[in-house]
Amino acid sequence: MNKLFAILVFAILQWALSFLMGWFSILPAAIVVVLIFKLEGKSSWFIPFLGVFFGWGLWMLFLDYQSDFHLSHRLAMLVQQSGFFAYLIPLVLGGLVAALTGRLTCQIVRVAH
Amino acid sequence: MKKFLSVGVMTVLLVAACYFSHKGIRLSEEVRIPGLLRILSPSHGLWQNYDDEYFTKSESISLSGPNSEIRVYFDDRKVPHIFADTDEDVLFAQGYIVASQRLWQMDFLSRVAEGTLSEVFGKPTLKNDLMMRKYGLKYGAEQAIKDWEKNDHRDKLYISYENGINAYINRVLNNTEELPYEFKLANYKPRLWNAYLTALVSKYMAFTLCRRHEDIAATNTRELLGDSLYQHLFLKKDQNQIPVIREHSGEAFQAKRSKPADAEYRGYLKEMTVLKQQDKGIGSNNWAISGSMSKTGSPILANDPHLGLSLPSIWFENHIHTPSMNAYGVTIPGIPGMPIGFNDDIAFGSTNVGQDVLDLFTINWTNKEEGKYKVNGQERTAEMYEEVIKIRNKPDLTYKQYITEYGPIMYESRSDGADLAVHWLAHLPLNPNEISVFFNILKCKDYDCYKRETGKFSAPAQNFIFASNNGDIGIRINGKLPIKYENEGRFVKNGNQIENKWSEFIPRTANPQTLNPSLGFVSSANQITIDSFGLNFNGGFENYRGRRINNLLEKSTKKLDHQDMMDFQQDAFSIKASEMLPVLLKNLKRDTLDAFQKELLTTLENWDYVYNAESQAPPLFESWSQLFQSFVWDEMHNDSISYMKPSIWRTLELIDLEPSHTLFDHLETEKIEDAIDNINLSFGQLTTAYRSKESKNWKERNRVSINHLLNIPGYSKYELDVNGCGDALNAVKGGFGPSWRMVVELGENPKAWAIYPGGQSGNPLSKYYDNMIDDWAKGEYYELSFKDEDYFKSNHLFSRTILPDNE
Numbered sequence: 001m002n003k004l005f006a007i008l009v010f011a012i013l014q015w016a017l018s019f020l021m022g023w024f025s026i027l028p029a030a031i032v033v034v035l036i037f038k039l040e041g042k043s044s045w046f047i048p049f050l051g052v053f054f055g056w057g058l059w060m061l062f063l064d065y066q067s068d069f070h071l072s073h074r075l076a077m078l079v080q081q082s083g084f085f086a087y088l089i090p091l092v093l094g095g096l097v098a099a100l101t102g103r104l105t106c107q108i109v110r111v112a113h
Numbered sequence: 114m115k116k117f118l119s120v121g122v123m124t125v126l127l128v129a130a131c132y133f134s135h136k137g138i139r140l141s142e143e144v145r146i147p148g149l150l151r152i153l154s155p156s157h158g159l160w161q162n163y164d165d166e167y168f169t170k171s172e173s174i175s176l177s178g179p180n181s182e183i184r185v186y187f188d189d190r191k192v193p194h195i196f197a198d199t200d201e202d203v204l205f206a207q208g209y210i211v212a213s214q215r216l217w218q219m220d221f222l223s224r225v226a227e228g229t230l231s232e233v234f235g236k237p238t239l240k241n242d243l244m245m246r247k248y249g250l251k252y253g254a255e256q257a258i259k260d261w262e263k264n265d266h267r268d269k270l271y272i273s274y275e276n277g278i279n280a281y282i283n284r285v286l287n288n289t290e291e292l293p294y295e296f297k298l299a300n301y302k303p304r305l306w307n308a309y310l311t312a313l314v315s316k317y318m319a320f321t322l323c324r325r326h327e328d329i330a331a332t333n334t335r336e337l338l339g340d341s342l343y344q345h346l347f348l349k350k351d352q353n354q355i356p357v358i359r360e361h362s363g364e365a366f367q368a369k370r371s372k373p374a375d376a377e378y379r380g381y382l383k384e385m386t387v388l389k390q391q392d393k394g395i396g397s398n399n400w401a402i403s404g405s406m407s408k409t410g411s412p413i414l415a416n417d418p419h420l421g422l423s424l425p426s427i428w429f430e431n432h433i434h435t436p437s438m439n440a441y442g443v444t445i446p447g448i449p450g451m452p453i454g455f456n457d458d459i460a461f462g463s464t465n466v467g468q469d470v471l472d473l474f475t476i477n478w479t480n481k482e483e484g485k486y487k488v489n490g491q492e493r494t495a496e497m498y499e500e501v502i503k504i505r506n507k508p509d510l511t512y513k514q515y516i517t518e519y520g521p522i523m524y525e526s527r528s529d530g531a532d533l534a535v536h537w538l539a540h541l542p543l544n545p546n547e548i549s550v551f552f553n554i555l556k557c558k559d560y561d562c563y564k565r566e567t568g569k570f571s572a573p574a575q576n577f578i579f580a581s582n583n584g585d586i587g588i589r590i591n592g593k594l595p596i597k598y599e600n601e602g603r604f605v606k607n608g609n610q611i612e613n614k615w616s617e618f619i620p621r622t623a624n625p626q627t628l629n630p631s632l633g634f635v636s637s638a639n640q641i642t643i644d645s646f647g648l649n650f651n652g653g654f655e656n657y658r659g660r661r662i663n664n665l666l667e668k669s670t671k672k673l674d675h676q677d678m679m680d681f682q683q684d685a686f687s688i689k690a691s692e693m694l695p696v697l698l699k700n701l702k703r704d705t706l707d708a709f710q711k712e713l714l715t716t717l718e719n720w721d722y723v724y725n726a727e728s729q730a731p732p733l734f735e736s737w738s739q740l741f742q743s744f745v746w747d748e749m750h751n752d753s754i755s756y757m758k759p760s761i762w763r764t765l766e767l768i769d770l771e772p773s774h775t776l777f778d779h780l781e782t783e784k785i786e787d788a789i790d791n792i793n794l795s796f797g798q799l800t801t802a803y804r805s806k807e808s809k810n811w812k813e814r815n816r817v818s819i820n821h822l823l824n825i826p827g828y829s830k831y832e833l834d835v836n837g838c839g840d841a842l843n844a845v846k847g848g849f850g851p852s853w854r855m856v857v858e859l860g861e862n863p864k865a866w867a868i869y870p871g872g873q874s875g876n877p878l879s880k881y882y883d884n885m886i887d888d889w890a891k892g893e894y895y896e897l898s899f900k901d902e903d904y905f906k907s908n909h910l911f912s913r914t915i916l917p918d919n920e
Binding site for chain 1: 130135880
């Protein structure tokens with residue numbers, strides 16, 4: 001339950017910060033969530049990753065829905081792939097960056113202790 | 114220690130991931146993956162660029178600039194219908210709305226002309242930038258605005274347009290998530306708009322329409338063949354041609370200029386790599402029929418300008434209305450007004466004249482480093498400056514540019530030969546009023562007004578066509594027309610005497626024109642302007658489309674309506690094929706043909722000369738025609754030297770009159786061939802090639818495609834199923850074709866039908882980006898909504914009310 005809550009906090013935090021920082025908002029969101037929820041081990045990796053996956057995923061889905069799913073289809077035409085790729089690329093890449101940030105924060109906390 | 118190492122490694126990994134996710138990765142000189150998180154994040158990336166939803170909501174916006182409220186209603190094809198109280202306000206809105214749909218295209222076109230693509234796209238576009246700098250479009254735009262800025266009228270009207278564009282640019286600069294797609298993709302921002310950028314777009318059109326120069330190829334060909342043979346092949350007049358002006362109704366004028374002695378350069382220019390030339394085999398059509406020929410009893414005007422097809426399209430459709438004006442048509446993003454369209458009283462359009470207005474001059478340097486060269490025996494000094502091309506993520510490229518008395522240096526010799534300077538109309542000071550021509554014509558109610566306003570237009574010269582509710586039809590050649598001696602500019606000229614440069618123009622009052630000719634119609638298709646007049650038009654004129662329009666209109670036995678005009682615009686019949694194929698077939702020896710060859714022959718014999726997309730005869734004929742010409746003109750083929758080849762009509766004349774001319778002999782064989790041998794040999798080679806491959810239909814050969822301006826495959830349209838060819842009225846060829854088809858039926862309430870291959874939105878994510886292409890390919894038209902404001906108040910997709918921000 002606590003982990004689900006952490007994912008939710010990450011998603012909201014990165015959304016709020018994105019107005020100031022664009023996509024970089026996933027970095028401070030990951031740091032804050034790891035520190036607040038004292039995430040360690042695999043959690044420090046997976047929770048920011050899933051936070052991006054759900055946060056961005058729902059956001060994209062909302063934008064796509066408004067266009068009758070025309071948007072993801074047209075976006076993926078950039079690489080001549082199906083609309084699925086318009087989701088997959090940013091979710092995986094953003095997830096990895098957030099996960100790396102979370103894991104690094106966790107490591108730094110450990111070193112500091 | 115291990116923990117510290119782990120933190121260090123992860124930090125490096127994270128920084129690298131962030132850097133590449135934002136900045137992108139260069140895989141090679143040509144290929145760069147953009148920062149994927151920058152462009153694909155839902156907050157500021159391309160996910161925010163879907164604007165169709167936004168553009169279904171009506172809203173009011175406050176902007177500083179307009180003096181009173183402006184109402185804009187968008188119809189179901191996203192065409193804006195702009196209602197304003199003053200000229201300034203309507204132009205403000207036109208600038209704002211065009212920018213909201215086509216901002217990146219405007220920026221891109223100005224950069225293409227300026228030669229600054231590399232500044233934002235890096236090395237892959239350097240070659241294009243270098244070519245544009247050589248053509249001197251940047252120099253031409255700088256010359257143009259010097260004159261425009263002198264004009265007070267520009268201050269009021271143009272500045273309103275510029276302010277409208279900049280109001281939108283400021284909006285996207287303040288809300289970066291709204292930056293158009295391609296700006297985000299390439300990670301750069303738009304520049305604020307100004308008259309210089311408009312001049313660049315205008316120069317881009319000049320580059321597209323009047324840069325043709327075969328001077329180097331012609332000089333080499335004359336050197337190869339000698340004067341007599343060159344003249345025999347290239348300087349004869351096509352007796353079948355029908356000029357644009359058949360009955361000149363304007364001021365009489367006889368242009369005179371005698372050829373100075375030693376005017377032309379003699380010798381080869383072997384080492385000059387000719388810059389990209391104007392594409393051949395395409396062109397525009399326009400015609401207008403009088404009420405006596407139409408079913409309605411009122412004139413009908415048709416115009417289909419043929420340009421390079423692109424996404425976004427070069428045209429943007431709009432309807433603008435003030436108390437003193439009500440006009441509908443297409444505008445070029447970045448240039449105020451509309452060059453093609455109609456209003457309550459008149460319809461108008463244009464095709465390109467195609468006169469040769471670009472001449473090359475040898476420059477004999479005495480000291481190039483110091484810019485010293487000789488003219489009329491005296492030493493002159495060229496203006497010199499460092500041309501700097503900024504290249505993204507690379508050091509700047511700089512070279513010295515020289516501006517001589519003839520113009521900028523366009524071709525530089527790679528060894529000791531002379532450099533070539535270019536004297537081009539697009540570089541010369543233009544009419545200061547030119548910037549408002551396409552706005553002022555929208556207010557015209559009669560031919561006199563149209564003639565007066567279009568008379569201010571300088572370059573590229575156009576065949577301006579006209580029809581009005583009061584029954585007038587006319588066509589006038591507008592633009593600066595240099596007075597030349599016969600064939601002036603066909604060859605590279607000597608720059609050793611200033612007299613070799615043309616510098617006078619035909620008085621504007623005497624430009625060729627015809628008003629209400631006895632024929633009952635006027636037409637143009639880029640063919641020669643007029644037979645007499647002493648104009649010495651030296652252009653790359655095509656005759657076939659002009660002849661076809663004249664034939665169709667002259668031979669018409671019934672009263673015509675708008676549907677007939679549309680059918681003519683779709684006409685895929687080739688006069689060229691109808692004249693050439695019978696000659697080839699007549700001279701083909703059939704007794705030795707095998708079954709396969711006979712089968713191909715039957716396909717050709719049964720062909721009606723119509724280039725249907727599904728037909729197999731057109732590619733067969735085209736291949737045979739090309740093989741035949743390469744056989745016949747093998748003397749004039751060399752990979753490293755640029756030569757010209759005679760035109761088809763002249764080749765056919767030679768086959769008929771001089772079939773044993775020595776030119777028909779093959780260089781590579783011992784036997785002496787004649788024209789008939791070439792026809793049979795080329796057919797033999799054609800059938801050999803066809804034996805090993807499947808027969809293609811025309812659409813597989815003439816692959817009609819419309820590319821995104823950055824050539825992004827997913828946002829381009831390929832292999833469209835379209836009838837037509839370069840010589841047919843429906844002149845569709847590869848990436849060229851009718852960029853706007855319009856038919857206007859005049860009358861108390863003018864009606865119009867039109868279409869262009871693209872969509873109103875420049876946003877590749879929008880449903881309105883390419884929504885008209887399929888209908889265009891099928892030959893369909895949309896009836897244009899030329900209605901009053903009351904109609905649009907209740908019939909619109911969405912609206913924008915622009916309120917003056919008085920704060």
